[in-house]
Amino acid sequence: MIFQQKSVVLWNTMECSGYYRLGITCDAGYSAARPGQFVMVRFPGQLSPLLRRPFSIHRLVRTDGRTEGIELLYKVVGRGTEMLSLCRKGDGLDLLGPLGNGFTIPDHPGRIFIVAGGIGVAPMFFLTSVLREQGLDPARAVVFIGGRSKDDLLCMNDFFSVGMQTVHITTDDGSAGEKDRVTGPLERAIREARPDMIYACGPTPMLKATARLAEDYGVPCEISIETLMACGMGACLGCAVRPKKQTGKYLHACLDGPVFDARTLQL
Known part of the structure; x- marks a missing residue:
């Protein structure tokens, strides 16, 4: 079910330079949200920016088992996110979601690799939390986090907080x-012990390289792509992505993703 509602900012704190965590209230129905799904946010009563902005759900905010809010992780990259960074506790936002298709959650998670680049870490913590609830053995999971520099490494401690024991960190510089x-x-980790599944989110070049490795080593792989979205519901058709099979029909990130x-996309 999709909810459109007036939401209230619970917190908006700087994670590190240019990156923020935003906590906002949501309908209790968000308890059914799946890792990889996203929300569309706009500023109520304002015409600029006109379009909503898409954000992956970073985690659910629960009190006594009841979902009362969600947390978003975002980077200031333009006017919309700059305005968002100025929001304070108690400010109102217009929230639409949860939208899109999320990651596949196995009944009995085996050996899992989780790969995140930059702000692509946002949905991966939610995914890791749900996998742990589903019985994922931390000893059989490996997290890989990459960034251009140390300033682009996010949420490392979050993964440790849910029991992850092995977190590989890389930076370009x-x-x-x-x-x-x-x-x-x-x-190197795939060669050492082939996983049962690779999940990844990050820049397109990283996803392309990850998908190629998964194909070369015969590992199932799901990727969450980062792309601009105008409506989030398939009306504008602005988030078209090319499928690997030439069917003459494009896929759309907001509906099909x-x-x-990883085998279905031409990255």
């Missing part, structure tokens, strides 16, 4: 962790 692309240690089987 070597300012933190290993100086490499995140797919470097990912490939944003999570896809």
Whole structure:
């Protein structure tokens, strides 16, 4: 079920330079939201910016088992997110969601690799939390987080907070962790012990490299793509993505995704 509602800001705190965590109230129906789904946010009563902005759900905010809010992780990249960074506790926002298709959650998670690049870490913590609730053994899970520099590494402690034991860190400039692309240690880990599933979210080049590794080593892989969305509900058709099979029909991130089987897309 999709809800459109007036939401209230619970908190809006800086994670690190240019990155923020935004807590907002939501309908109790969000308890059924799946990792990988997203919401569309706009400023009520304002014509600029005119369009809503899409954000992955980073985590559910629960009190005594009841879902009362969601947390979004975002980066200031333009006018919309700059305005969002100025919101304070008690401010109102217009919320639409949860939208899109999320990650597949196995009944009995096996060996799982979770790959995140930059702000692509946003849906991966929600995913990890749900996998843990589903019985994921932390000893059989590996998290890979990459960024251009140490300033782009996000939420490492979040993964430790849900019991993850192995978190590989890479940066392009070597300012933190290993100086490499995140797919470097990912490939070494695949060679050492092939996982049952790879989940990934991040920039397109990272997703393309991850999908190629998954195909080369015969590992199932789901990716959450990052793309501009105007409506989030398939009306504008502005978030078209090319399928690998030439069917003459494009897929759309807001309806068919944003999570896809990596084998289905032409990245």
